[in-house]
Amino acid sequence: MALAAKSGAKTAAKKPTARKRGKSGPTKSAEALIGFYRDMLLVRRFEEKAGQLYGLGLIAGFCHLYIGQEAVVIGLQATATPTDSVITTYRDHGHMLACGMDPKGVMAELTGRRTGYSKGKGGSMHMFSREKNFFGGHGIVGASVSLGAGLAFAHRYRDDGGICYCYYGDGAANQGQVAETYNMASLWKLPIVFVIENNRYGMGTSVERASASTEFFRRGEPYGITGLQANGMQVLDVKAAGEKAAAHCRAGKGPFLLEMQTYRYRGHSMSDPAKYRSREEVSRVRKESDPIDNMRDIVLETGACDDARLKEMDREIKTIVTEAAEYAQQSPEPDPDELFTDILVEA
């Protein structure tokens, strides 16, 4: 299984690595490197805690964990501005944290409490923050792609300089409305970065068994959309690809398509026994390509900080996550009166 970018592909990015990038620039500053490590670790620990709370019956229904894919959203959101909008599908906890949403509010929504981002009415798959320009959190595979093009359309209509980061998986990439959206996004030159998080499995089916072509970065070619494949397990590679895509969109050149080659360690949802792949496959990726271990090596090798500071950071993150979990358990359930609110906006 190749997780590295295929350098032979015509449109593939030249792979940047931390050590080669020895000159100035924000990612080379020690703080930026540490920040990536910290942000990814927060997502990892948050998701592990969510998995734990699910096991305890405190989170119910469907719960899709982002463990393994952290570098994708952390690397890309590092290229976003506050005006930009973000939308994704149901594996959305990491995206919310990357957009700066409060771990307490996210965890409280997971436990279905009134202090959650959707007042307990949405759950894991349906969370939003207008304040952070995070537009969900959508449960229907493929639907968020055309919704994202709508957000991009609005950026252009208002001429506010923003672009839309639209995340979806290799499974959604096969949906009909995604092709419809590529066509209109290119036709109308909408400022949207399509991000295909190729984690190699659409639910329990491998990409090879579901997709006639697994070169997802080429899916926009018939519509004239430039595509780029990047190693989604290396946050600096992700960021470099994201910078290219965002610059293209901000220059008014229309949409850009990124394929991020990544991997999810857990099942599709909590109730997925993941029998469609071997334990060895998962272990190998964890051991050889883990995005957080990768970043840890870079941080230590570049001397950005020492092991003691990383340990301290681990403890800080553990505290944030523990507090979020406690908050999510202590918050009350929604008031029964909330059953009939938020159905329509009162004119």
Added chain:
Amino acid sequence: MAIQILMPALSPTMTEGKLVSWLKNEGDAVAAGDVLAEIETDKATMEVEAVDEGTLGRILVAAGTEGVAVHTPIAVILSDGEDLAAAATTEAPSVGVAPPEPAAPSPESVARAVSRPPAPAASADEPSLGETQSVTVREALRDAMAEEMRRDESVFLMGEEVAEYEGAYKVSQGMLQEFGAGRVIDTPITEHGFAGIGVGVAFSGLRPIVEFMTWNFAMQAMDQIINSAAKTLYMSGGQMGCPIVFRGPNGAASRVAAQHSQCYASWFSHCPGLRVLAPYSGADAKGLLKAAIRDPNPVIFLEHEILYGRTFEVPVDADFVLPIGKARIERPGTDVTVIAFSRMVEVAIEAADALAAEGIEAEVINLRSLRPLDIDTIVDSLKKTNRVVSVEEGWPQSGIGAEIAAITMEHGFDYLDAPVARVSGADVPMPYAANLERLALAQVENVIEAAKAVCYR
């Protein structure tokens, strides 16, 4: 600090499971992510991974044990430096509180859950028409859109052939010229995709009008209309408003057969989170479409191709807006209430005229709004006439007529002197042949017959 591992719930429905095997032994080092055990749930055999680092201190439930209840302690993990003796006095896991018992619903909330929430009161009374001019429904719709686009920059129109072709039914005539290609936008023939784009635009706060060439084609976009437009406000706890109008011709045109002749009124009126409007006259078309564009919610606007060419007196006032949720009594009467919407209002009025000649005074109600439904006007009329006939183009089962029958029973059972009669389209896909098509659609004579039946005449 020793940590208990509890029997996890590994599916939404799991209450107990079998501990199939342990993959670690007592004394083994454990890292986060290591598989500790295999558990058979009600659905599948799944692996349990360690979340914490340490040493597997003690196994509390042996491999092969069946019927292990969720949340039973199954093992103890020791942190660095702890010994097995400590495992005897484990503290509860950091998150090991029992899930909250769902609060018993109060009688009040149960009653509310099974009964209909109160229909919102109409926002205003019916405005007077004021100065009018004679225009077609087609022109009234265009004027409504153009006036609202002049009033509010965030309103724009998109759909198939709405711009350069000026609308498949010429509803958007002259609009491209006035507003330009940035606000009157031709889309490709991809309903699912452009409906989704429209909803995304509306989530951002702009106010798109999305035209479907006919509502039949909106079936491709049904997911975006229901799952995205109608439900997201609720799922977001009130954050994500969706001020969008989906509009186009609905119901049977003429000789275009089953895939182009269907009434979707009951489909959409079923769904909370939507408003559903169906104009009949030119004043309805203008006043309701303006109300729909100004409304902060997703509105399904059901027009009718055959009415496009009809001429009515329509107010010229750019601020003539009809209230949503208010029916109109088109013709007062005392003997029977005939309830219709869209083109069937025309059929109902014609039938009422014929019935008058036979001494039966029918009151004709034009519903105009199907969600919310104007229950008060229906029930007030029932109290006067004691007899109800519903008329629609759609199919009978679960149709608007079925809803009216239920409402009259729930709200006016004691006033009914006869069972409610439903006149509807025949329960068949629309046929092409002229004679069969006529038989499939509600006709004036069907309404007359039904009215006489409920009057026992």
